[in-house]
Amino acid sequence: MAEKEYLLGANDTELQRLQFQHNVWKKITDGFFDRLSLEKGIRILDVGAGPGFVSLDLLERTGKESEITVLEPSELFINYIKDFSLKNNISNFRFINNTVENTELPANYYDFIFLRWVIAFVAEPELFLAKLVKSLAPRGVIAIQDYAYEGISLYPRGGAFDNIPDAVRKYYNSTGGDPYITTKIPGMFKENGIKLIDFNPHILAGNPSSRVYEWANKFFSTHIQHMADKGIVDQKTADEMLTDWIEHRESEDSIFFSPIVVDVAGKKVR
Template identity: 30%
Template sequence: MVIADRWQEGAAYERYVGRWSRLAAEQFVDGLDAARGIRWLDVGCGTGVLTATILERCAPSSVVGVDPSEGFLATARERPGIAGRDDVRFASGDAEHLPVGDDEVDAVVSGLVLNFVPDPAAALAEFARVGAPGAIIAAYVWDYADGMRLLRMFWAAASACDPDAVDLDEGRRFRLCRPEPLRALWTGTGGMDAASVDVRPIDVDTAFTDFDDLWSPFLGGQGPAPSYLASLTDAARGAIRDRLRDMVSPYVHEDGSITLGARAWAVSGRLG
């Protein structure tokens, strides 16, 4: 079974995962301990979550955001904290072919993107190409295999209702969601100072006012799980919804709200 992941509508993505990626972005940026006033490149900037965090917390001299989705770029350009600023610009492009010259930036970062890049090693080589000597090269990804409880429960519910869903599970699809392969990718990149490579966890809570607040963003059609749901009949979607509701019930508080843990892994290093 093959379902194409859709990345087109920024507002739908924000309701789905964007609200949690903001929390991860803050921890990620703070952990880099980057100097102020440097030049940043945000690869796969999407709706601008990481770009806005850099602008807010790092006082950069400039930020360039690159993404292949024109819909996401439109959302990024209008994001509060970004709109109207002259120290940030956005460009269409992909991680393996960055529209940036050699040695042009001091920090190359990427949030929640590497698992969706066809050739991560080629992307890292591009990161190294555009980074100046000593540049920070860093990324973070959700722990789809274990630590992202919302998605673990979703795919468990989907697989129980539809055996074809097993192969679509992000925990099975994406190998770059654990510390070991991330470290290996960074240390194997030409020009990287292997001694500088560090991998660390980022833990956040995904909090929902009720089950509808948890479920309805899955219907927005953006990303793997929502794209899969969009391919199903109403009855099939309803069966997964009901199964997920049962699985989530132990995490429901007295007021109906739900809190689930989520873990991402951050990896960073410096060019020699």
């Protein structure tokens, strides 16, 4: 199990948020997989897979001959995908209920390693990535989706929510994470003999009836208070930010822009 608690909490509310999040961002993740032209019957490692929503998409894409290792430290999340596989007679999954740091991974084994919204939480991303690269087969591909935490904004501007990007960045930093991690991945790839093959940023935006607005609502309605509880913002500031968010949500002309999510992929060349 994880040495450190997962910043956003491994509980039912977070599981449901991850499911909603998966549906909102699925077309971006699917587009990334389309560009990478994943073959059938490959060995895959889904790192920090959560409840396994992407693992299931990867299975659908790579077929019955593929072998997908679902690595996830939270027992609640991994049990969700274990139960689902049992009920649906899926035998392609292997399960590792642990962190990357505490797992011995096979060398030169996986054809495809995927991690979405995981490496930004990790305190020592260089060691983390080097370990994953060792378990990547020669010519194998490692693909990452995570933040370059800019771009996030709420319109009309001028309220307390304008200060939210900095608060969220500090929230990530509070457990050693890096909300700008994707900007460092190309350099880390180079250090590890990985050739960069894809680097694509994405932003979603919409009004209060859009799914991206609701995705943000699921995060901020819980986590602004958690930021106050952790002392990242004082209670008065947290209250003002939440009130500003709620007031914007009540106006149908308000627009929310997501933070930048970057697809980064590379191929093992040495």
